[in-house]
Amino acid sequence: MARLTRLVALLTVVALAPPAAAQYRIGMSAAITGPASSTYAPTYEAYKVYFQRVNDAGGINGQKVEIAYEDDRGEPQRAAANAKKLGEGTILMVNASTSATYKPFMTESESEKIPLLFGGGVCPREAFPPASPLIFCSTSFGSKWDSRFALGFIKEQSGGKKVKVGFAAQDIPLSRIELEFAEQLAKEMGLDPIPVVVVPGNTPDFTPFAQKLKDAGAEWVLSWALWHVEVGVFEALQRIGWPGRYLLYGHQQTQDELARLKAPSLHAFGGNTLFMENLPIHTEITGLVKGQTTHPPHYMAEGWVSAMVLEAALKKCGWPCSRDKLAAAMAGVSIDTRGLRGGSIEWSADNHYRKNTYYKVYRWDPARSSIVSVGGWTRLEIK
Amino acid sequence: MTSFFELTPSLELENLEVVYHHVATAIQGVSLRVMPGSIVTLLGTNGAGKTTTLRAISGFLGADNAQIVGGRVLFLGQPVTGRRPHELVRRGLVLVPERDKVFETLTVQENLRALVPGWRAWRGADRPRIRLDQVFEYFPLLADRRRQLAGYLSGGERQMLALATALLCRPAVLLVDELSLGLAPAVIERLMILVARLRDELGLAVLLVEQNAGAALAVADYGYVMEHGRIVYDGPRDRLLAHADVREFYLGVGHRAGRKSYTDVKQYRRRRRWF
Amino acid sequence: MTQVLATTVVVASLYALLAAGYVLVYRATRVLNLAQGDMMTLGGYFLFLVATAAPGEPARAIAGAAALSALAGFLIYRLLMRPMAGHPIFAAVLVTVTLGILLRAAIVLVYTDRIRHPLGLLGLANPARPLIGGAVVSTFDLFTVGAAAALFAALFLFLRFSPLGIQMRAAGEKPLLASQRGINFHLVFALSWALAGFAGALAGILYANNVRLDPSLGVLGLKAFAVALVGGLDSLGGVVPGALIVALVEVLSVRYGDPLLADVSPFLCLLAMLLVRPWGLYGTKEELERV
Numbered sequence: 001m002a003r004l005t006r007l008v009a010l011l012t013v014v015a016l017a018p019p020a021a022a023q024y025r026i027g028m029s030a031a032i033t034g035p036a037s038s039t040y041a042p043t044y045e046a047y048k049v050y051f052q053r054v055n056d057a058g059g060i061n062g063q064k065v066e067i068a069y070e071d072d073r074g075e076p077q078r079a080a081a082n083a084k085k086l087g088e089g090t091i092l093m094v095n096a097s098t099s100a101t102y103k104p105f106m107t108e109s110e111s112e113k114i115p116l117l118f119g120g121g122v123c124p125r126e127a128f129p130p131a132s133p134l135i136f137c138s139t140s141f142g143s144k145w146d147s148r149f150a151l152g153f154i155k156e157q158s159g160g161k162k163v164k165v166g167f168a169a170q171d172i173p174l175s176r177i178e179l180e181f182a183e184q185l186a187k188e189m190g191l192d193p194i195p196v197v198v199v200p201g202n203t204p205d206f207t208p209f210a211q212k213l214k215d216a217g218a219e220w221v222l223s224w225a226l227w228h229v230e231v232g233v234f235e236a237l238q239r240i241g242w243p244g245r246y247l248l249y250g251h252q253q254t255q256d257e258l259a260r261l262k263a264p265s266l267h268a269f270g271g272n273t274l275f276m277e278n279l280p281i282h283t284e285i286t287g288l289v290k291g292q293t294t295h296p297p298h299y300m301a302e303g304w305v306s307a308m309v310l311e312a313a314l315k316k317c318g319w320p321c322s323r324d325k326l327a328a329a330m331a332g333v334s335i336d337t338r339g340l341r342g343g344s345i346e347w348s349a350d351n352h353y354r355k356n357t358y359y360k361v362y363r364w365d366p367a368r369s370s371i372v373s374v375g376g377w378t379r380l381e382i383k
Numbered sequence: 384m385t386s387f388f389e390l391t392p393s394l395e396l397e398n399l400e401v402v403y404h405h406v407a408t409a410i411q412g413v414s415l416r417v418m419p420g421s422i423v424t425l426l427g428t429n430g431a432g433k434t435t436t437l438r439a440i441s442g443f444l445g446a447d448n449a450q451i452v453g454g455r456v457l458f459l460g461q462p463v464t465g466r467r468p469h470e471l472v473r474r475g476l477v478l479v480p481e482r483d484k485v486f487e488t489l490t491v492q493e494n495l496r497a498l499v500p501g502w503r504a505w506r507g508a509d510r511p512r513i514r515l516d517q518v519f520e521y522f523p524l525l526a527d528r529r530r531q532l533a534g535y536l537s538g539g540e541r542q543m544l545a546l547a548t549a550l551l552c553r554p555a556v557l558l559v560d561e562l563s564l565g566l567a568p569a570v571i572e573r574l575m576i577l578v579a580r581l582r583d584e585l586g587l588a589v590l591l592v593e594q595n596a597g598a599a600l601a602v603a604d605y606g607y608v609m610e611h612g613r614i615v616y617d618g619p620r621d622r623l624l625a626h627a628d629v630r631e632f633y634l635g636v637g638h639r640a641g642r643k644s645y646t647d648v649k650q651y652r653r654r655r656r657w658f
Numbered sequence: 659m660t661q662v663l664a665t666t667v668v669v670a671s672l673y674a675l676l677a678a679g680y681v682l683v684y685r686a687t688r689v690l691n692l693a694q695g696d697m698m699t700l701g702g703y704f705l706f707l708v709a710t711a712a713p714g715e716p717a718r719a720i721a722g723a724a725a726l727s728a729l730a731g732f733l734i735y736r737l738l739m740r741p742m743a744g745h746p747i748f749a750a751v752l753v754t755v756t757l758g759i760l761l762r763a764a765i766v767l768v769y770t771d772r773i774r775h776p777l778g779l780l781g782l783a784n785p786a787r788p789l790i791g792g793a794v795v796s797t798f799d800l801f802t803v804g805a806a807a808a809l810f811a812a813l814f815l816f817l818r819f820s821p822l823g824i825q826m827r828a829a830g831e832k833p834l835l836a837s838q839r840g841i842n843f844h845l846v847f848a849l850s851w852a853l854a855g856f857a858g859a860l861a862g863i864l865y866a867n868n869v870r871l872d873p874s875l876g877v878l879g880l881k882a883f884a885v886a887l888v889g890g891l892d893s894l895g896g897v898v899p900g901a902l903i904v905a906l907v908e909v910l911s912v913r914y915g916d917p918l919l920a921d922v923s924p925f926l927c928l929l930a931m932l933l934v935r936p937w938g939l940y941g942t943k944e945e946l947e948r949v
Contacts, residue, residue, distance in 0.1 A: 035874060038772045171918055200921035202877040204672055204865075207665045207795075208912035208920070228773055228870055235869075239786040240661070240794045253773065260775060294770055443834065472840035483835050486828045488942075496821060497828035499840035552840055 023059075023066040024314050024321060027086025029105070030096040030120070034073030038295070042252060043096040043120035044069060045293040046303025053288060054311060061319040065311075067094075072101050080104035087112045091323050094310070096120035096303070099174065109134050115327040119306035122174060123353055129383065131352035136330055138306040140271030140341065141249060142353060143174070145380055146224060147182035149359040150247055150269060151189055152378070154220045157245070160190075166218030167196040168209065168233040170225035178224045194218055199229050210236035223248040231257060234266055250362065252299040258364050258371050267374065269361045271341055272301040276371050279339040305340050309333060342377035356381050391460040392416040393588035394440070394476070394556045400453035401432075401439050409435045409449060410612040417556060417588045422578065424591040424599040426633055427609035433592045434481065436609070437558050440590075441478040442468040459555060475501045475555035481564060484545035487534030491525055494533050494544055501553040513585075518547045521577060539570035546577070556588045557581070563595040571595065575602045596633035600624055608633070660791030662909050668799040670898075670905035671806035673924075675861035676882030677889065677897045678809060679854035685892050686830040686850035689739065689750045693758035694858055695879015701727040701859025702776075702866035702875065703765050709779040716780040724859045731855025735848040743844075758876060765873045774871040784868060798868035805860050813853075813894060826850060884924035888931045890941025899939055903927060 028047060031040040047067060055064045068090070070082040079101030086093050087108045095105050096119045106124070109116040115134045118124065123137035154165060165186050169179040179196045186193035194216040199209050210233055213221055221237065221244060223230040230248040237246065250268030255276055258268060275282045275298035285304055286297040293300070314321065317329040334346040342358020361374040394417040401409045410432040417423045427433050435449065440456050442465065456464045458476050472478075486494050495515065519526040522543045528536065533544060542562060549557060559578070563571040579602040581587050593599035600606060606623045608616040616626065623629050676694060683691040691697075705723035712718060738757060742750040777784055784798050817823040829836040829843040830850075836843045858879075865875065881904075889900025904924045911919035919926070937943050 033766065035771060037766075038770060041770070171921070198917050200918065202874070203920060204869075204878055204881075205665055205669050205909075206869075207661070207668075208909050209917060211661055212913065212917075228872065232869065239796055241786070260778060295772075441838070443837075468837040469840050469842045472838065477840075478838050480835065480838060483832055486831050486835065488831050489824065489827060493824050493827075497824045497836070497839060497841070499825070499842075501840070548839060 023064045025090045026065065026067045026092045026094060026310070027070070027082075027090040028067055028094040028096065028119075029070045029072045029079060029082040029086060029101065030094075031074040031098060031101075032069070032071040034071075034075065036074040036098050039251065040074070040096045040098070040120050042293070042295040042299040043303030043306060045295060046289075046300040047094070047096075047119075047307050049289050049292055049300075050304060050307035050311075060311060060314045063319050065314065072097050074098040074100060076100050076104065083108040087114055090114065091321055091326050092117060092310070092313075094119050094306070096306075099124075106135070112323075114323050115330060117306070117310060117330075119310075120302050127352040129351045129353075131350055133331070134327055136347065136352040138309045138345065140302060140305070142357060143178050144181055145357055145382070146249060146269075146359075147178060147185055147222075149378060149380055150222050150224075150249075151182060151186050151191065153267075153269065153359075153361060154222065154247060155189060155191060157374075158220070162190055162192050163219045164192045164194060164217050166194045166213040166216060166221040168213065168221055168223040168225070168230070169196050169198050170229040171198050171200045172225070175225040175229075179222070182222060182224070197233075199225070199233060201226065201229060203232075206232040206236035207240065209233055210240055210242065213237065214240060214242045218242075219244045221246050225249075227251045227253055227257070231261070234263070235261075238263060238265075247361070252295075252302070254362065255298050255371065258362060262364050262366065264364055264366055267361050267363045269359050271357065271359060272305070273340055273342075273360065274298070274362055274371065274373075275301070277339075277373075281338040281340055301340050305337055305345070308335055308337065308340075309345055343379065351382060353382055390418055392457070393419045393459060394590060395457040396436070396440070396454065397457065398454035399436065399439055399451065399456065401435050401449055402452045403449045405450070408612060410439070410609075413454070413609075413612075413614055415590075415607050415614065415617070417590050419555075419588050420582060420586040421604040422582050422589045422591055422602055424593055424596075424603035424606045425609060426593060426596045426599065426606060426629075428594065428632075431609040432612040433609055434560060435612075437478060437560050437590075437592055441476065441558060442466055442471055469499070472552055473499060473501045475553060476558070477549045477552045477554035477556070478558040479545045479549045479560060479562070481560040485533040485536070485541050485548075488532065490530050490532055491536070491544060492529045494548055495525075495551060498548055498552050500551060501555075513550050513553060515551070518550055521550070521580070522547050538565050539567070539574070542566065542570075542574060543577075546574070550581070554587065556590065558590050558592070560592050561594065562591065563593060563598050568598075571598045572601075575599070578602060596629070600634075659913075660789070660793040662906075662913060664789060664793035664795050664799075666902065666905045666909045667803055668795060669908060670901040671803045672861055672865065672878070673882045673885045673905060674806045674897050674901040675802075675809060675857050675864075676879055677886035677901060678813065678894060679857040680883055680886040681889075681891060681894050681897060682813075682850050682857070683854045684886075685894070686826055687735075687739070687847045688747060688830075689742075689754065690883075690891075691754045691851075691854060692751060692879075692883070693734075693754045693761060694854060695876035695882070696758040696761040697727065697731065697855055697858035698862040698865070698879055699765060699871075699873060699875045700730060700761055701855070701862030702871045703769060703862075704730075704859065705863045705866055706769070706774055706776045706779070706871060709776045713779045714781040716782050719776075719780055720863055723863055724856055727855040727859030727862075728852040729855075731851040731853070731858075732848050734855070735844075735851035739847070739851065740844055762873050762876060769873070771873050774866070776871060777867045780867070782867065796868060798864055802861075802864045802868065805864060809857060809860065810894070810898065817894070822846075822849070881924040884928040888924075888927050888938055890938030892942055893938065893940035896938055896940030 030044040031037050032044050051065045072078040072082050074097055083104040092115050094117045099122055105116055118137040123139050123142050126132040126135040127137035167179040167183055169175040183193045183196055197209050197212050234246045245265045247267045250270040254268045255274050285300055289297045289300055312335045313330045313333045317326045331349045336344050343356055346355040356379050358377045358379050360377050362371050363374055365372040396413055396415050399413040400411045403409050413436055425433050439451055455462050486497055562574055575598050591599050600620055603620050605619055607614050679694045701723055704726040705719055708719040708722040738753055742753055784796050786794050787797055788794050825841045826846050829841055829846040833843045885900045885904045889896030904927045907927055908920045908923040911923050
C-alpha cells in the first residue's frame with residue numbers, strides 16, 4: 001500500500017513538473033513577406049542559417065538556441081499580434097522590420113521586461129545614449145550619424161570649399177527628417193545647402209526633380225531613402241547632363257547596382273563591407289548560405305552581424321539564462337565583426353548602439369572596371 | 384399555291400411551352416410552320432405571348448428567367464431548341480427585334496457592317512448572297528443616310544436599317560417582331576410591301592409577329608392567332624380575313640351589340656393541319 | 659521650358675498606354691478593370707521571365723511578353739469575367755480588384771520584391787538623347803512616346819474600319835443586338851481584354867527597361883485611371899488630351915510648386931473635372947450613371 005502511494009506521488013510529481021527549458025528561447029518578428037521584404041527578409045534568412053550552424057555544432061553553453069520566427073509583413077497590426085505571441089516564454093525578442101512595427105514591441109518589452117534587439121531596421125532613439133535598459137540595436141545605419149558622416153565625406157572630398165549640396169528625400173517621414181537634419185547640419189559645417197527636394201515614391205519620371213537640383217546648382221547631392229528613389233534621382237541627373245557627384249546610402253543591392261550602373265560619380269556609403277572585397281568571412285558566409293536562401297549571399301551581412309552579436313550575448317549570459325540576466329549580459333557585450341563592419345561592436349550600460357560606428361564609401365572605377373572603396377573606414381564615436 | 388407537302392418547313396414549332404420564373408406559363412402547346420418562300424403572321428394583342436414565342440425560337444429566353452420546358456424548335460428540319468443566339472444567326476435564323484434594333488452610336492454604314500453573316504450554306508439551304516448595293520437598292524433611303532449616326536434616324540428609317548442588316552446576315556428565315564410599332568400607316572404599308580418583295584425575290588420564309596393585323600394580313604400567306612399563350616385559330620389569309628371574330632377584335636371591323644371582351648367568345652380549337 | 663514639355667509628353671505617353679486599357683475594357687464590357695496597373699506589372703515580369711530564359715534576345719523577349727500578356731487578358735475574361743455576366747457591375751469590378759491583389763501576390767511569390775532591371779539581360783542600352791531646344795530624354799522615353807502613338811493609331815484604325823473593330827463597338831453598345839447579328843460578343847469581349855493586356859504590357863515592358871521593375875508598379879495604374887476618367891471613360895480619343903493635361907500639371911507642380919503635389923495631381927485634375935464636366939472631356943453624358 002505504501003509503495004503504491006509512493007508510486008502515485010512520484011508519477012504526480014513527474015506529470016505536474018514544469019518542462020525543463022533546455023534551450024535559449026528567442027522570438028523574432030521580421031518582414032519576411034510584404035513590400036519591405038527585400039530589405040528585411042535577408043536578416044531572417046541569415047539568422048536561420050547562422051543558428052542552424054550554431055545548433056549543429058552543439059549550441060551555446062551546451063544548450064540549443066530555439067528561435068520562433070513570425071512574419072509581420074511590415075504591418076503594425078501583425079506586429080502587435082506577434083509581440084504578444086513572441087513575448088511568452090522567450091528571453092529575448094528580435095525585430096527586423098519597418099519602424100511601423102516598433103511600438104507594440106517596445107510596449108511588450110517594457111511590460112514583460114524582455115530585452116528587445118533591433119536587427120535590421122533603423123535604430124530607435126532608445127538604443128542610443130542614454131539607452132533604455134532593454135532596447136538594443138545592431139543595425140549598421142543610424143539616423144543623424146549617417147548624415148554626420150556623409151556631410152563630413154562631402155566636405156573632405158571638396159577640399160573644404162563651401163560647395164553647394166542638394167538633398168533628395170523620399171516622401172516618408174524617416175527620409176525627410178534625416179535630410180532636413182542634414183540640411184541644417186550642412187549649414188553648420190560650412191557647406192552651402194539647397195532646400196531638400198522631396199520625391200514621391202511612385203513618381204513615373206524623376207526628371208523634374210533632378211532638374212530642380214540641377215537648376216539650383218548642386219555640386220554634390222546627398223540622398224537617404226529607399227533605393228529606387230535614391231537611384232532614380234541619380235539616373236535622371238545623369239541623363240540631363242548634371243556634372244556633379246552623388247552620395248547615397250547603400251542598401252543590400254549596392255554591389256549589384258554599382259556594377260550595373262558603372263557610373264564613377266555615384267558614391268554609396270554604408271556600415272557593412274561589400275562582399276566584393278572577398279574577405280574570409282565573406283567566403284564563409286557564401287559557402288554556408290548557398291542554396292538555402294532566396295536572397296543572394298551578399299545580402300546577408302546585416303543579419304549575420306546581428307546574429308553574431310546575439311550569439312555573443314547568449315554565451316556571456318551563460319546557462320541558465322533569464323531575461324534580466326540576458327539584458328545585463330548584453331549591456332557589456334563586445335564582438336569582433338571579423339571585417340563585416342569597420343570595427344567591433346561594443347555595448348555598454350549607457351550605449352546600446354555601439355561605442356564607435358564605422359562607415360565606408362564605394363564607387364565604380366572605370367579604369368579598373370570594378371567597384372572600389374574611396375578611402376578606408378571612418379570612425380565616429382557615439383556619445 | 385404549290386403543294387407544300389413535299390417541302391420541309393423552314394421553321395417549325397412543335398408544342399412549344401415556355402415558363403417564367405418556374406411557375407408562370409407564358410406559352411403552351413404552340414405549334415406553327417413557316418414554309419419556304421412564304422410570309423406567316425402571328426397575330427395577337429399585347430401579352431398574348433407572341434414576343435415570348437419569338438424569343439424562344441431565337442434563343443434569348445435567359446434574359447427573363449424564362450425556360451423552354453416542352454416542345455421543340457425545328458429549323459430547316461433540324462432541332463435547334465435552346466441554341467445560342469449568334470449560332471442561330473450563323474445558320475440563317477435571323478431576328479429583327481422590336482426594340483433596340485440598331486446600334487445608335489454607329490453610322491448607318493457601320494451598322495450594315497456590324498454583323499457576322501451566315502457563312503455556310505447550312506443543310507443545303509440555298510441562302511441569298513446579299514450584297515451591299517442590293518441592300519441599297521431595296522432601301523434607297525439608307526443610301527442617302529450612309530454616314531449618319533443611326534441614333535438620329537426616324538422610326539421608319541430605323542426599321543429599314545434593321546431589316547437591311549438582317550438581310551445582310553443571309554437569313555433563310557426572318558423573324559420580325561412588331562414591324563409596325565410606332566410608325567405611320569404610309570410607312571407601314573411601304574415596309575410590308577418591301578417584306579413581300581423579299582419573299583418573292585429572295586424566297587425568304589418570314590414569320591411576322593404583329594399587333595396590326597390589317598397590315599400583316601395584307602401581305603401574309605398564312606396566319607396564326609394567339610391568345611393567353613395559345614394558338615386559338617389559324618388558316619390561310621382569306622379565311623382569317625373572313626372570320627368574324629378576327630374581323631371584330633383584330634381588324635376593328637364589324638359590329639356586335641355591346642362591348643365584349645374577347646374572352647367571352649368561344650375558344651376555337653387549335654387546328655394542326657392546313658385547311 | 660522645353661524640358662518640361664519633353665517630360666510631360668513622356669509621362670503622358672505612359673499614362674495613355676495604361677488608360678487605353680481601362681477605356682477598351684470599359685467600352686466593350688462596361689466593367690472597370692481595376693487590375694490594369696497590375697497587368698502592367700505582369701507584362702514587365704513576363705519580359706523578365708523570357709529575358710532570363712533567353713538572354714540577349716530583345717525582340718523575342720518583348721514579343722513574347724506582349725503575347726503572354728494578351729493571352730493573360732484573354733484568359734482573365736474567359737475564366738473570371740465571363741462567369742460574372744448577368745451579375746451587378748460592381749461585383750465584377752470587385753473581382754478585378756481581387757485579381758489585381760492576386761497578380762501582385764503571385765509575382766512576389768515567384769520573384770520576391772527585389773527590384774529588377776531587365777535592360778541588361780536583354781542586351782540593350784538606354785542612353786540619353788538630347789533633343790532640339792536643350793531637353794534631354796532617354797532612349798526608352800522616346801520608345802514610350804512612339805509606342806503610345808502607334809498603339810492609338812492602330813486602335814483608331816482598328817475600331818473605325820476593321821470588321822472586328824466595328825463588331826467590338828457594336829457589342830460594347832448593345833451586346834444583345836450584337837448577338838442577334840451573329841456576333842459572338844463573348845469572343846469580342848475577350849479580345850478587348852486581350853488588347854488591354856497588350857497595352858498594359860507595353861507600358862510595363864517600356865517602364866521596366868526605362869526605370870525599374872518591381873511588384874509595386876501597379877500604383878501607376880491608379881494614376882492612369884484618373885487620367886482615363888478625365889478624358890472620358892468611354893472615349894479613347896479623350897485619353898490623349900487627358901493624359902497630357904494630367905502630366906503637365908504633375909510636371910509643373912514639381913518645377914514650380916510643391917513636389918508632393920505631383921503625386922496627387924492626377925486626382926486633383928480628376929476632382930476639377932468632376933466638378934466641371936463629370937463625364938470627362940470626350941465621354942458620353944449618359945455614361946455618367948454607369949460609373
